[in-house]
Amino acid sequence: MGYGKFYAKRAVHFRASEIRELLAISQKPGVISFAGGLPNPKAFPIEEIREIINKILTEDGAKALQYGPTSGLMEFRREIAKFVSRFSIKADINNVLATVGSQQALDIVGRLFLDENDVVIVGLPTYLGAINAFVAYGPKLVGVPLDENGINVDLLEKKIKELKSKGEKIKIIYTVPTFQNPAGVELSEDRRKRMIEIAEKYDLLVVEDEPYSMLRFEGKMLKPIKHYDEEGRVIYMATFSKILSPGIRLAYVIASEEIARKMIIAKQSMDLCTPTFTQIIAYHYIKNGYIEKHIPKIIEMYRRKRDIMLESMEKYFPEECKWTKPRGGMFLWAELPKKINTKEMFDEAIKEKVAYVHGRAFHVDGSGENTMRLNFTNPADDAIEEGIKRLAEVIKKRL
Numbered sequence: 001m002g003y004g005k006f007y008a009k010r011a012v013h014f015r016a017s018e019i020r021e022l023l024a025i026s027q028k029p030g031v032i033s034f035a036g037g038l039p040n041p042k043a044f045p046i047e048e049i050r051e052i053i054n055k056i057l058t059e060d061g062a063k064a065l066q067y068g069p070t071s072g073l074m075e076f077r078r079e080i081a082k083f084v085s086r087f088s089i090k091a092d093i094n095n096v097l098a099t100v101g102s103q104q105a106l107d108i109v110g111r112l113f114l115d116e117n118d119v120v121i122v123g124l125p126t127y128l129g130a131i132n133a134f135v136a137y138g139p140k141l142v143g144v145p146l147d148e149n150g151i152n153v154d155l156l157e158k159k160i161k162e163l164k165s166k167g168e169k170i171k172i173i174y175t176v177p178t179f180q181n182p183a184g185v186e187l188s189e190d191r192r193k194r195m196i197e198i199a200e201k202y203d204l205l206v207v208e209d210e211p212y213s214m215l216r217f218e219g220k221m222l223k224p225i226k227h228y229d230e231e232g233r234v235i236y237m238a239t240f241s242k243i244l245s246p247g248i249r250l251a252y253v254i255a256s257e258e259i260a261r262k263m264i265i266a267k268q269s270m271d272l273c274t275p276t277f278t279q280i281i282a283y284h285y286i287k288n289g290y291i292e293k294h295i296p297k298i299i300e301m302y303r304r305k306r307d308i309m310l311e312s313m314e315k316y317f318p319e320e321c322k323w324t325k326p327r328g329g330m331f332l333w334a335e336l337p338k339k340i341n342t343k344e345m346f347d348e349a350i351k352e353k354v355a356y357v358h359g360r361a362f363h364v365d366g367s368g369e370n371t372m373r374l375n376f377t378n379p380a381d382d383a384i385e386e387g388i389k390r391l392a393e394v395i396k397k398r399l
């Protein structure tokens with residue numbers, strides 16, 4: 001049966017993740033995969049979660065198993081409003097919204113703000129999940145290059161002027177300022193300030209997506225863009241996926257009261273409410289200090305894995321290659337000589353039993369053919385060196 005005539009017009013915009021198939025291939029037995037974006041399973045605080053769940057079911061079982069408000073449970077939102085003060089964000093309960101992962105928050109942003117042909121500005125490269133969430137609503141995604149200090153803000157302003165002069169309707173700048181997925185770079189302090197100035201000058205919203213800011217291996221914490229936001233233009237989002245567990249599917253948004261209220265309404269018809277059970281788990285995780293004890297353990301493990309990857313790349317990769325040296329997060333970004341197309345090279349890598357994600361997937365303008373994202377958090381320590389060695393061989397053959 002042909003289903004074409006049944007689909008809504010908007011369904012033409014829906015896009016399967018370009019890397020889904022590739023991720024499936026990279027899970028084949030024997031393949032060392034730097035492709036996925038998964039936390040290391042050893043980073044999950046299983047015993048702590050068991051303790052918390054026992055407590056919840058004993059003391060508050062009925063509440064944890066009941067529906068809750070769309071905005072999130074009061075005690076969770078109150079705790080989050082307190083929690084974000086450690087990042088120098090001022091918030092009260094009315095600014096906080098609980099979501100099913102940041103991915104849902106990105107989709108709500110698209111649902112609430114994006115009409116067809118509106119412009120969203122993103123990094124080159126940028127997070128693929130955000131691209132896919134936004135394109136479902138038919139906007140134009142325009143890229144601005146990054147360097148080791150994040151999005152180049154001079155080029156950002158130039159691009160905005162150019163788009164405005166053509167009559168384009170720009171609405172949002174989307175950014176992952178800290179240890180960006182995919183490039184692992186960090187937006188510098190002066191660029192964070194410039195970005196909010198630019199948003200004010202050109203009357204734009206900023207979506208600040210911060211899954212990795214607590215996974216800092218070195219350097220001082222930088223204040224989020226939200227900290228500098230006096231007009232309520234920044235929609236800040238952070239997730240428990242990388243600091244507790246992605247399986248619990250819990251994140252939160254901090255936005256102006258008006259935007260938070262609208263996002264709650266937009267969310268209501270999607271899921272009625274974010275799971276109460278996981279909100280209460282996260283509430284205890286923060287409130288009772290589990291988080292302070294657990295995050296240093298994740299950081300220690302990931303820092304070690306990053307170091308192994310960097311040392312191995314230094315040892316095996318050809319001189320002509322360059323890569324970022326992330327101060328935190330889960331990814332690093334490699335740039336190979338221009339003549340190498342990393343998408344084409346992928347099959348050879350799989351034959352040699354190593355996987356990565358080709359960089360073009362993260363570029364809204366189709367560039368980035370000679371780049372790749374490497375995840376260092378998921379593979380076992382001893383697999384990292386071996387995987388990098390294999391990958392280096394594949395690259396050398398191509399050269």
Ligand SMILES: Cc1ncc(COP(=O)(O)O)c(C=O)c1O
Pocket residue numbers: 037100101102103104127129176181209211239240241246250251
């Ligand atoms: C930049 C960025 N935003 C959002 C997400 C989605 O996170 P969540 O698991 O909270 O949906 C990820 C996950 O990898 C990410 O890297």
